[in-house]
Amino acid sequence: MATNYPAYQPHTAPIRRVQQKSVAEAYILAIPLGLFGAHHFYLRRYLFGVLYFFTLGLFGVGWLVDLCRMPCLVKQANRQTGDTDERKKTCDDAYVLALSPISGLLGLHHYYLERYGFGVLYTCSLGIFGVGYVYDWFRIPCLVKRANEKLACGKDDRKRLDDAYILLFPFGFLGLHHFYLRRPIWGLAYLFTVGFFGIGWLIDFCRLPCLVKDCNAAAVERQGFVFQQHLGYQTGGCHNGGAFPNSSGAGNGVAAQIITNGQVAYAPQMPYSGQPMQYSESPHSGGFSNITPYQGATSSHLPQGYNQEPNGPGVVLQPPSYDDATQGPSAPGWPQSGPHQAPPLPQKDEKPLV
Secondary structure, three states: OOOOOOOOOOOOOOOOOOOOOOHHHHHHHHHHHHHHHHHHOOOHHHHHHHHHHHHHHHHHHHHHHHHHHHHHHHHHHHOOOOOOOOOOOOHHHHHHHHOOHHHHHHHHHHHHOOOHHHHHHHHHHHHOHHHHHHHHHHHHHHHHHHHHHHHHHHHOOOOOOOHHHHHHHHHHHOOOOHHHOHHEEEHHHHHHHHHHOOOHHHHHHHHHHHHHHHHHHHHHHHHHHHOOOOOOOEEEOOOOOOOOOOOOOOOOOOOOEEEOOOOEEEEEOOOOOOOOOOOOOOOOOEEEOOOOOOOOOOHHHHHOOOOEEEEEEEEEOOOOHHHHHHHHHHOOOOOOOOOOOOOOOOOOOOOOOO
């Protein structure tokens, strides 16, 4: 009896339906209670709601801006579904945090963009004494774009020229730009000599683009040299107890060295749970002399034609000829009984035994 199976339906993840928000209802909450963030709670923007509640709408600045951008906030809230990245940053939110004097000087826009290092610096220095606070007004779109690219692509270790200049002035004499560019020795030297008595600090204004370029090139080289396909491997003989050979051939149990652009680094070792095999090269035969031979066969169990080493029973050095191997049980020396007995090989025009 034939069974009718239902047609195959591809599996699709269920879409979380979100209750649509109304612009009118958002304005009803924002006009009387906007200073306390009621419209943000209504639009499921809970962090902004808490921030507005404790700062009275970012001291009124954020509340006034929200009255102008309310349709955009509602549209953004209605677009959020289960398959949408709700962490995506927007320029209007960043500007609301950056333009307000208190939140901007405390660096809340950097915390919002997940730039926590700069956020702490702004909090401790009141927006780098107001210089960074004003400078950020003109670069918010670039900061938002970088934050979204980082969310989409993962970790980004590149250094930016605008960030380096923010650290160079006015804190360049303390070497903050050198610490940012992964030059800790130069940073300490600037810290204890006040930027080489101001001379190095002034010179860095001219050479900062080159420093940023060199830092990014070194980061790319560190991350990419292991994964390149055309790298040179310096290998030596296998004399290090089964470990991967290094450049000098001396066994020290480390992986081979990778040479790229004049710099040396070690390739990662693959996990190995067994014990390394010990071999010693024979100077006479050019091979390995201390491999343990098979001891299961004896001279009585070997067919005719096998030659044995006198000092090593069971070590077969020469196989039998074709005629001796294909004569089956009639060949002299073929075992007739015992655990090593085997069926004869099939002859020509003979069906093999099943």
